[in-house]
Amino acid sequence: MKTESLDRLRSRIVKIDAMPAIPVILRPLLRCLDQPAEQVDMNRIVELVSYDKSIAAQCIRMANSALFSRNTPAETVRTAVLSLGMWRVRDLLFSNSLSQVIPNNRWVVDPSVFWRHSLGCALVSRRFAEIIGYPDPEKAYLAGLLHDIGVLVNCMVAPEEFKATIQKATIEQIPLNEAEQATLGFTHCDSGRILGEAWKIPPDLIDAIELHHDIGDPNRGGPLVAMVHLSDLLCRLRDLGYGYYEPRQVDFANEPGWLYLAMQFPGLADLDMARFTFSLDDYAREVGELVATVFAGRGAS
C-alpha cells in the first residue's frame, strides 16, 4: 500500500481510538523467550504464568487434559509448566495475552477460529524453518503467530464493513485480503503493519505481517516472509484456515516463495512435501486442544 494511504489509515485508527494496546505480558515474554531454549529460565516462566489467575488455571487444566495427563495430576503451576513443556506454555501465554487484545464483544471473526489459524501457522512456520535449516525457528514461530494480527485492528476500526468483508470472502470463496481490498480499500496486512509499528515489534516481523499474502519480490522480505506466506497457504488448505472453502490448486514447488527459499536452503529439496502436509493433521489436533483450553469457560463473544 502507498505510504500516503497508509498514513491516512493510521490516523483513522488513532482518531477513533481503535488501536489495540499491547498486552502487558507480551513484552517480558518476548524478552524471556528471546534466547536459546537451554537458557530460558523456567522460574521466570512460572512467575509469568502465576501473574494471571486465569492463565494459571488454564495451564493446570491443560496439563491434566487427555492429551498430556500423566499418572499424577498436576496441581501447582510449576508441575503443570513442567509437564506441558516450555513451548506449550509459551503457546498458551501468547494466545492468551493476544486473545485479550480486543474486548470479547468486538470480535467480528470467531476468535477460536482466528487462534486456530494463527497458532497453526506459527507451528507450521517453525516446523518448516527447522526442516530447511533456517537459523531461527522461534522467530518463524512468532511471525506465524502474529501474521494476521491486522484482523484484530479491522475488528476495531471498521466492525460493520469488516463483517460484510468476511461474508463476501466466505460466499465468493476468495482470499480475505482480496475481499478487504474490494470492500474496505485496505487489508489486514496494511492495518497489521500499523499495529506492529505501534507495538514496536521487530521490523522483520512487521514485514512478515505486511507481506504474507502478496510477497512481491521475495528478496524484499527474505526467508521469513516466504516461510510465513507458504505456511499460511498450507494452513488454509489443511483445515487450519478461516473455515471456508477456497477452491484453488496450489503448486508449492513452483510458488515464488518456495523457489526463493530453495535457492538459499538446499534442505528444501529433501522435503517430502506430501508427507509434511499429511503430518499437519496432527498439528490441527494439538492446536484444537490448545485453543479449546484457552476458550474453555470464556463466554462466546
Add this chain to the structure above:
Amino acid sequence: MPNEATLLKDETVAPEYLADPAWIRIRDLIYQVSGIYQAENKFYLLVSRAVRRMKVVGARSPREYLEFLTARPNRESEMRNLLNEITIGETCLFRSLPQIDALRKVVIPSLAEAKKKLAYTKLRFWSAGCSTGEEPYTLAMILLEETQSTLKGWTFEVVATDLNDRSVAKAQEGVYNDYAVRNVPPEFMKKYFTKSGADYRVADSVRPHVSFSRLNMLDDSKMLFMRGIDVIFCCNVLIYFDGKSKTRTIQHFYNGLLPNGYFFLGHSESLFGINDKFRLVHFPGATAYWKAVETSVKAGTP
C-alpha cells in the same frame, strides 16, 4: 459392501508354520506376478489367506501348495484364485469428500476450460484398482451431476479395472448394502440408487458410463493401451507395492494421462522419491499429482 476382509475371519496360524521356507517362495511369486510384496511383519496375513486356498485345493503343506502354483497344469488359474484371496480390500462409496470437492470445484472446471479451447467435450476417468466398484460409480455420479452445470453437453466415461476378478464381477452387479453407502449424500442417494430389499442398486442412468475389466497393473503390455486419460484414481492400491513396481506403475500412469491430467492417490500416499515428473498439487484437504502441459523443450537440452 461390508468388506469381506472384515466378515471372513482370517485363519489363525501357528508361528512355526510361518517359518516354512516355502512361504518365502510363494511370497516372491506373488510379488513377481502382481507387484504385491508382503513384508515379514505382514506375513501372517498372506499365510492365513493362502491357507484358505490350500484347504480348497487339498494341499497339505506350503510346499505342496507351491507346486499347485508353479507346476500343475492349472497353475495360472490357481494363482488368480490366490490373488483374489489376498487382494480383498477396504473401500466404500464417496470415500474421500475432500477429493470429491477438489474434483467438482477445481479439477473438472479447469479441465473443462482447457479442453473446450481445443474443441473437445469428452472426459475420460480411470479408476485403477477399483475393487468392488464403489470408487468408479462415485466418480460417474459426480460427473453426471456436473453435466447439469460445468459439463453441460459433455460426454464422459469411467474406465474401471482391478486385478481381482471376483471383485470385478461384484462391481458389475453394482449392488451395495447400507454400510457401503454410509457416506453417500442424501441428494445422490435419491438420484442415483434404487432400493432393492435391504440393498441399494446403482441406478441405470449411471451404469452405461462405467466399464469394468480385469487388469493387472504390472502387465506392461496391457498398461500400454491405457491412453488418453484425463483423471486417474489409484487409491490405496500402491500401498501393497514395493518401490520398483510402484515406479513402473506410476510411469504407466504418467504416460496414460493427457497433458494437464490429474492423478489421485489415497489418503497419506506420496510419490516422493518415486516419480519426479508429476507435480504435487494441493487442494483444500486433498493432494494430487498433475501432469504439466509441456511448454516447448528447454533451450540447451539435446
